[in-house]
Amino acid sequence: MTYTIQNFPFEKLNAKKLISFDADGTLVLSKTPMDAEMVAIFNKLLHSKYMVNIVSGGKYSIFFDNIISKITDDPNDLKSLTLSPTCGAKFFEFDNQWQESYKEELSEDQKKRIYAAFDYALKMANHQPQKLYGELIEDRGTQITFSAAGSTAPLEIKNKYDPDFSKRLIIKKYLDEKIGDLDVKVAGTTSIDVTKKGINKAYAMKKLMERFNLNMDEILFIGDALLEGGNDEPVSLMGIDSIEIKDVEETKTLINKMLSLTT
Numbered sequence: 176m177t178y179t180i181q182n183f184p185f186e187k188l189n190a191k192k193l194i195s196f197d198a199d200g201t202l203v204l205s206k207t208p209m210d211a212e213m214v215a216i217f218n219k220l221l222h223s224k225y226m227v228n229i230v231s232g233g234k235y236s237i238f239f240d241n242i243i244s245k246i247t248d249d250p251n252d253l254k255s256l257t258l259s260p261t262c263g264a265k266f267f268e269f270d271n272q273w274q275e276s277y278k279e280e281l282s283e284d285q286k287k288r289i290y291a292a293f294d295y296a297l298k299m300a301n302h303q304p305q306k307l308y309g310e311l312i313e314d315r316g317t318q319i320t321f322s323a324a325g326s327t328a329p330l331e332i333k334n335k336y337d338p339d340f341s342k343r344l345i346i347k348k349y350l351d352e353k354i355g356d357l358d359v360k361v362a363g364t365t366s367i368d369v370t371k372k373g374i375n376k377a378y379a380m381k382k383l384m385e386r387f388n389l390n391m392d393e394i395l396f397i398g399d400a401l402l403e404g405g406n407d408e409p410v411s412l413m414g415i416d417s418i419e420i421k422d423v424e425e426t427k428t429l430i431n432k433m434l435s436l437t438t
């Protein structure tokens with residue numbers, strides 16, 4: 176359910192354990208450092224009873240430059256903060272220093288299924304490279320990559336292989352039959368990449384719930400793009416109480432109000 180600061184039933188705060196914030200347009204103006212007033216308010220929130228999370232499509236280095244380097248360095252307060260860059264494909268927690276808790280690796284089972292799907296798809300598509308340079312299928316942890324002429328093939332060979340994508344689209348069709356639950360993307364000049372599907376802010380919330388053993392009712396999400404098609408929308412669609420703020424100034428008002436209601 177999506178609320179505004181005007182119609183949010185603040186008694187719901189009693190059940191909340193974790194407050195998650197969008198970054199751009201909510202805590203900071205797009206790609207700029209957190210302002211001094213927000214730093215002071217945000218530090219108070221870190222000192223309160225709530226766990227706090229920031230989730231963004233951006234990379235960790237942007238979190239660090241614009242937020243982490245500005246806010247408190249008190250380790251006791253930072254312990255209640257977690258960061259979910261790239262929509263939770265990575266996750267950082269503070270334990271004397273910022274540590275990456277996980278990367279979104281494919282599971283061993285998914286990898287086995289991907290290799291089996293390639294066996295099937297390459298046979299069905301009758302793929303036979305003239306000569307193979309390096310590896311045909313490479314395990315990159317978060318991604319498995321097929322390179323039609325091998326991972327180290329010279330560019331002149333790669334450029335000739337599939338300029339109109341038609342060969343790889345046929346392979347992809349057979350892959351999708353077997354691993355439709357994963358993301359299969361035709362990429363580069365000779366490649367097909369396979370990754371996990373559906374990494375968005377709802378995914379980041381699911382990871383938080385797993386990590387801290389929370390249910391949806393215990394999380395409050397605050398963002399500026401909860402409307403249809405916005406990058407915060409998946410959070411409210413999954414059923415987490417969400418407040419849409421108009422801008423960074425309104426977020427300040429909201430946090431101050433929450434703090435005034437919290438003992």
Ligand SMILES: [Mg+2]
Nearest residue numbers: 197199200399
């Ligand atoms: Mg935003």
